[in-house]
Amino acid sequence: MQAKLTEMQVRERLKDIKAFVIDQDGTTYLENQTFPWTTDFLKGLEQRGIRYLFLSNNSSKSRAEHCRKLAESGIHASEEQILSSADATIEYLKTLPGHRDIYLLATPCVENDFREQGFDTDANKPNYVVLAYDLTLTFDKLDKACRLVRKGVPFIATHEDNNWMIGPDEHRPDVGALAAAITASTRVKPKFVGKPNAEMVQAFLKRLQLPKEQIAIIGDRMNTDIRMGQEHGLLSLLVLSGKTKREDIPESPFQPDYVVDKTIDILKLLEE
Ligand SMILES: [Mg+2]
Known part of the structure; x- marks a missing residue:
């Protein structure tokens, strides 16, 4: 062994x-x-x-949703017993200057988690562009993120995984792949946070x-x-x-x- x-x-x-x-x-x-x-x-x-x-x-789910998913599988854990790459990103952002004003690409429930922690997720003059696993991503969001990053706003992504495996031979593009689209357009690589x-x-x-x-x-x-x-x-x-x-x-x-x-x-x- x-x-x-x-x-x-x-x-x-x-x-x-x-x-x-x-x-x-x-x-x-x-x-x-x-x-x-x-x-x-x-x-x-x-x-x-x-x-x-x-x-x-997985930064597409809120804390409550992560709990619910585990509970459905018979595992009872409190929100305190779950740490996602979105939670780690929130903690990391809190250590940075001007962290409250961000432009966030995320699902509505994850956006809500950020807001509850005091973030303005669609600030007029964001200090950071933050990419979570946004299953509601649109061209307009992507375009806005690229414009900000091109202007020099620091770019942070929740994690680096390129694919999310949903079945034996079935994958969906994960945050690494979405970040690569922004990088291809702006030539700026993000700071990755998760595992x-x-x-x-x-x-x-x-x-x-x-x-x-x-x-x-x-x-x-x-x-x-x-x-x-x-x-x-x-x-x-x-x-x-x-x-x-x-x-x-x-x-x-x-x-x-x-x-x-x-x-x-x-x-x-x-x-x-
Ligand atoms: Mg695993």
Whole structure:
């Protein structure tokens, strides 16, 4: 098994872990179908007093919608237990000067989340152009964003993924692809925020109020979940229930600290 740590070493590291940040698709569920072991895994964490936070690079849904979607799949999480790339972008923007005045490309519900956090999302003189996963994108919005970016307004995008997988061989263009249209027109590349970037890490550190040594990442993708752990010094556990197969592991420049077939196997590692 390819992993940086032996079973004994990972057991030792897990003794310090107070919270897991957990990927959704491929880790918690697959294509809207919750894995049969997911609720037992989460229950097991709760019984051990370990907290968890779901991470998502889907910035088309509001916090309430993310909650509802999980609840429909039998997973009951509060809004505090969900962190999307849109939430991380809100936190990142709050650290920037003049952040309240933005031009936002987003679905109405995500726009509402920004407004509730005090942003003017269609400001007269925006200081930032912010691209979320806008499933209501129109040519006029794209044109307005390009005009602003061309004038020098900084361009921020919630995450870099080019495609959103909606079925085994079915993809929809994601934020990376939409951002590429603006970049092609303006020659300006955006600042990306979501997984695997530092701003996503900052956002969950702030939410959990724990040091990095007490948080572990669980995910199915080498180039986002595992990369985020490796580059930011957090324990990373790869599950093989999603995108990555065992034979893909050696080819990746990003290597997990430990590999398990599925999340429930982590409970065994937490046992004395
Ligand atoms: Mg995933």
